[in-house]
Amino acid sequence: MGMATALEFLPIATPVLERIRATGRDAFGNAATPQVREAGLPLRCCLRLSRDGERVRLVAHRPSELGGPYAEVGPVFVHAEACEGYRTPHTFPAEFRDRRAVLRAYGADGMMLDGVLAEPGQSEHLVGRLLADPRVDQVHVRNVVAGCWNFTVRRAST
Ligand SMILES: [Zn+2]
Structure with missing residues (x-):
């Protein structure tokens, strides 16, 4: 652990x-x-x-x-207009926790290494698991049907 x-x-x-x-x-x-x-x-x-x-x-x-x-x-x-942006960048976005999602993991060369379907409540845990693999540079959380990107997850730089 x-x-x-x-x-x-x-x-x-x-x-x-x-x-x-x-x-x-x-x-x-x-x-x-x-x-x-x-x-x-x-x-x-x-x-x-x-x-x-x-x-x-x-x-x-x-x-x-x-x-x-x-x-x-x-x-x-x-x-449409300026908003407050995402103010808690080290926390999984709360309103995306209980959505179904496709998680795609990419290496630093941009090639896709893995893809996972996350049921409601699973995304946060599965994103962490994908990024535990040192070959993974970033994970995209995406909509299930159309695949549209929601946000990117990386290891924090500090
Ligand atoms: Zn906004």
């Missing part, structure tokens, strides 16, 4: 969000118009679910900075 590795839970980087909100376009040139949508959408800016009446933007995002054939672009929701 060892000490659990400290992990870091990463939303979309702030400069990327600022650019989307300032220009009204995502990094791929698509219009990212503010809209009011149903509650319960996973927001990739502050890692919680949307509430009734909140304005969001749907944007294309490439979550992996590692490159390679697995670094795909996918659709994600973010708050």
Whole structure:
């Protein structure tokens, strides 16, 4: 029994969000118009679910900075305007704990090493288990059906 590795839970980087909100376009040139949508959408800016009446933007995002054939672009929701971001980066996002998820583990070369289906309540434990493998650089938590990225998990740098 060892000490659990400290992990870091990463939303979309702030400069990327600022650019989307300032220009009204995502990094791929698509219009990212503010809209009011149903509650319960996973927001990739502050890692919680949307509430009734909140304005969001749907944007294309490439979550992996590692490159390679697995670094795909996918659709994600973010708050339309500046939000508080994710304030507890060393804690698993609470509103994602009880969602089903696909967990994908990538090596530092961007290649996928493993993929796991997590039932509600299992993601936090399984993410830790995947990152206990030293070959794994990062794990993506994703939606089950469409595979859309929710957030990235890495070992904390300090
Ligand atoms: Zn937000």
